[in-house]
Amino acid sequence: MIKEIKMTIFNAPAMRDELHKIPELGFEEVKTSEYVASKLAQLGIETVRGVGGTGVLGIIRGEQPGPVVLLRADMDALPFKNEDGTIERVHxxxxxxxxxxxxxxxSELVGKVRRGTLKLLFQPAxxxxxxALAVIDSGVIDDVDIAxxxxxRPIQDIPAGTCCAAIHHVASTFVEAVIQGRSAHASRPHLGVNAAEAAALFTLAVAAIKLNPNYAWSCKVTGIDAMSSAPNIIPDKARILIDVRAATNEIMDEMLAKLDAAVKGAAAAVGGTGSVRTMGAVIPAADYDEDIVEEVRQSIRKVLGPDKLATDCAAGGEDFHFFKRHKPSIKAAYFGVxxxxxxxxxxxxxxxxSKWLDNGVKVLVDVALKHVG
Ligand SMILES: [Zn+2]
Ligand SMILES: [Zn+2]
Structure with a gap:
């Protein structure tokens, strides 16, 4: 029985093709978590369902004492709006x-964990x-030493077939700006406060924000809703969404302050009022431990070849970094495939x-076995 379990090696490209057909949004990963749990069961791995909602945790325990190592993958897809207004989920x-x-x-690590504990986290949302915050609330991170x-990675970041040892994610958040105006008949615009015009001014002000160019940062309007109920009514309310990113948490704070000033100024220019709020948490910038990153670098060289180590890249944000923020003693690394x-x-x-996924599998296995093998 045990021998049979050890012989099962899963094929990442084939599983990706299967998972690609069941895309699900955050906290709705029902079929995906079912798929994951059934695969872990096939391997005979201790499994916890419902971690942070729809997450799944696999646990492989070694017989000797050692660190708790967490390997983490996310599971959710993205929503795209069809022309008819319906939402299509896409990985x-x-x-x-x-x-x-x-x-x-x-599947490659089963039977090879001798020290400590290996946690395999399939994170939702x-x-x-x-x-990640929901997973933290579940307590799964509390005993983790290494994550x-x-x-x-896309072709813009690193060449296909290579891996980079670190992705330097930036701090990021979504901001909602709300402008309050006053409705009026469109034939008497002087009696109203046009929130749509203020939204346009605010959009220009966002594009004019300037921060220290020595740090990476960006902010851009990603949605404007300033519709009145009819074209001959001055709209009294506008809602603007802004995507905000910064290489450091200090730059992020400065940007949020400038957005606040911009919406107040734009709204005041037409006689209205404005405010901003972050939608959910501000995702922290990457905070890695160089010794673990160096181990990842060595593993990439070893299992893929020295010429397959790509230069670190920096793009996007990741809620993975909440883990170290929750427990600062965690040694963290995050590599690109x-x-x-x-x-x-x-x-x-x-x-x-999908064939390039095999590279990520090799690096995951090699790094994990350095600590629990
Ligand atoms: Zn994404
Ligand atoms: Zn992603």
């Missing part, structure tokens, strides 16, 4: 690939930036060649 960030890589790694995450994702992550038709 446009490659999380199907991450889940597949961690399952394949699990990364895209909504709420999944390792990974993400497929060059998979030629094109045209880019979060594109509705994002695609990549």
């Amino acid at each position: 446009a960030c490659g999380h199907d690939g991450h889940t597949a890589m961690l399952l394949a790694a699990a 990364e895209e909504t930036l709420k999944g 390792l995450g990974l993400h497929v 060059g998979a030629a994702c094109a045209p880019g992550l979060h594109s509705r038709d994002m695609h990549f060649d």
